[in-house]
Amino acid sequence: MSKLRVAVLGARGRIGSEAVRAVEAADDMELVAALGRDDKLESLTDSGAQVVVELTTPASVMDNLDFCVRHGIHAVVGTTGWTDERLAQLNTWLSGSPGTGVLIAPNFSIGAVLTMKFAQQAARYFESVEVIELHHPNKADAPSGTAARTAQLIAEARREAGCAPQPDATATALDGARGADVDGIPVHSVRLRGLLAHQEVLLGGEGETLTIRHDSLHHSSFMPGILLGARRVATTPGLTFGLENFLDLN
Amino acid sequence: MSKLRVAVLGARGRIGSEAVRAVEAADDMELVAALGRDDKLESLTDSGAQVVVELTTPASVMDNLDFCVRHGIHAVVGTTGWTDERLAQLNTWLSGSPGTGVLIAPNFSIGAVLTMKFAQQAARYFESVEVIELHHPNKADAPSGTAARTAQLIAEARREAGCAPQPDATATALDGARGADVDGIPVHSVRLRGLLAHQEVLLGGEGETLTIRHDSLHHSSFMPGILLGARRVATTPGLTFGLENFLDLN
């Protein structure tokens, strides 16, 4: 079987250099280009890249994708900063190149994506749901973006299923004890030296609890998701938003 | 809205009496009969039961279901001891009563069912999977039936996805340290005073782990699943095996 020809854009960044190594280590892929800030995009076509892993910056991602789509090169995109305008622009480009696929993923960690998915699926079947996220103490925001997003997905699933409000008899509380309220879901943020990035979704019903916990110990956790994206984007024309769409969950 | 007319068979057993209370407490249900060992099945038709919750014994379940199916009463069955012969017999009865539904569930705990389902879905996306089950020290078998079943489902999912064998460099080990081997999946059994029934599925990939944990603190945890089964069995003709088929997981 011929190998998938993969190029990495942003190859000298922290995640990018890890992606270079991951592509090189994958049996079914060949790394055909690894471009940094000043390298020419023509290397992509010259090298016959079939899929580009785009890990640059919001300032350069649109030019890069314009080039890829025009040349029928599929793209897996980790760069952030997506607005409705940018997505619309990208869709326009893609409509002119019907066989080309682009995957944009806010999170390439399969564990994080599955945690959100499972939390969303389970949410309607339990009376109570709360989220605890735990991070290193240098983090500036609380709760984490992932925890806030998880809580919103849970809240949405519960609304759609017509769940009753969560039971909570708290009458006397210290300020903050019951956590932040994200769309009706309590979210608690722990900041502890020695931790990296962790999240727990606790679901409770009559006589039982279900806990889904994700521990992220290294940003290398993005690599399996990036490789999985690269393998599938070539056969998924158009724009896909979110890695969960590439997971077979049945 | 008219209430669902529900009867309980085995109403004086430990689970059965709890089911009686659960049906009585449900807003959308009416308990129309609660039968013990010596009560006549005719009470079911007399009372106009639409759904029967069958929580008796392998010795009586077939007669009970024969009666129910013949009279078009749907059934939610927690009684165990199902063989291929019994299932075939039941299917024959059901083919003669096309509008009637029967749900047989080895486990009515929604948390347990979701744990198995999620473990199965996630299994192919991680290099390593192990199962830890923890129970009170009066339990006679190790591992638990649920843990063994979970491990088998995981192994099956990994085979289907063509996963590589799990990495394990263990060269020197004390007997038993690495757990029991269930179809290639290590399963560890903890027996501890103070515990009831708990299970953890640990999945590990590059730089991250995902843990799905179910804690069962009381057999009242079967009630939400029994009620959910009762609500859905009336609109699901034929035989359904496993509560997971009645959960909307998308």
Added chain:
Amino acid sequence: MSKLRVAVLGARGRIGSEAVRAVEAADDMELVAALGRDDKLESLTDSGAQVVVELTTPASVMDNLDFCVRHGIHAVVGTTGWTDERLAQLNTWLSGSPGTGVLIAPNFSIGAVLTMKFAQQAARYFESVEVIELHHPNKADAPSGTAARTAQLIAEARREAGCAPQPDATATALDGARGADVDGIPVHSVRLRGLLAHQEVLLGGEGETLTIRHDSLHHSSFMPGILLGARRVATTPGLTFGLENFLDLN
């Protein structure tokens, strides 16, 4: 060896009746009296009780202890409502009966007592400490009294050791995300159907974390501590406050 002669006061209450059974089941004890609200205290002397387990109410505990101390009967006290005045009164009585011992314990769960003790001991050796307590949703206060007390003990230990303030770079936070501030220690309260009473102390330092978790699944968890108290109070004259003083931690 002759058995310890034990009486229970408040023997018909929820905890009291459990204590009656626990004393009866203990090999080294004999239950000589089990008194309810209207029973005469003279039964204690008549029956030759050596140790009384006092599980009544703040309204009757002082009269009961007055009687016990005057008759040289040791006491293990679970009744709450202790003020400085009451303690002073009890000490006066005890000074008139030098061989008699009284143990008052706010918590007879050995697991809860050890959690507090270990948290206190470990607190000075880690940069970060947070407390998560998790209870059933019918609980009226947040955080729990035990969690608040644990946080205070931790804060005290850190002050005495001259620890620096905990690192926390949080700049943008939703209200409540970072928990309640109890004496500088963040405390998070989770309320979830299916839970009973649980507490986790998380300690984090460079490259490592230590977690001490207590799960209380039944108030029978008080019995081992009550029996341990009964065994040791007879040889510990005077007033002892807190079960931790009867644990050998070296």
Added chain:
Amino acid sequence: MSKLRVAVLGARGRIGSEAVRAVEAADDMELVAALGRDDKLESLTDSGAQVVVELTTPASVMDNLDFCVRHGIHAVVGTTGWTDERLAQLNTWLSGSPGTGVLIAPNFSIGAVLTMKFAQQAARYFESVEVIELHHPNKADAPSGTAARTAQLIAEARREAGCAPQPDATATALDGARGADVDGIPVHSVRLRGLLAHQEVLLGGEGETLTIRHDSLHHSSFMPGILLGARRVATTPGLTFGLENFLDLN
């Protein structure tokens, strides 16, 4: 206050180079020498080192300590391979230099040391104790040395306290399900990609469980223990074995 003058031996190794950085970063210490394999020990006396951190190899540690003790330089030793003969030799040297202190520690992680200590203290107060250790899948031995040592300390504490054997009604078990038997304590070894080094001690009694968990995410976790050792060894003449002796646990 004058700073403690500290030297590092084995300064170019993985742990040694980290120790160099940790000493430099400590407000109360001055790094006066950082010696690799070929450097002369005389640098220690020339630089006026008060404490040496010894992180070399079994082949060189004895010569290094001979030199240190002869010159009254205290030592904190992480090098392994200690036999009774070596310890006797070291004690002879120390008896000739009465003011000098040497700390040898098999484990400098404060979390690991506290986990063992707490497990040992709590072991006698619970009916059941089991140990789960979880490591990356490249580990060659199972269980880990730390888990085996922890189990032995627990077993010893239970023997001294005259504890009854653990309850376990297991009658039918798959091979290995109940873990390895280390001195009567079941020990379970999990090997999972994404993990580093983790250990859980589970203690269970009537109606409650206590869990002590240590997560080691980086070998930087040794640094606080090494610094603590350096601070205290100067005022602790003679040989001290084990970091726990330098922790104030009361």
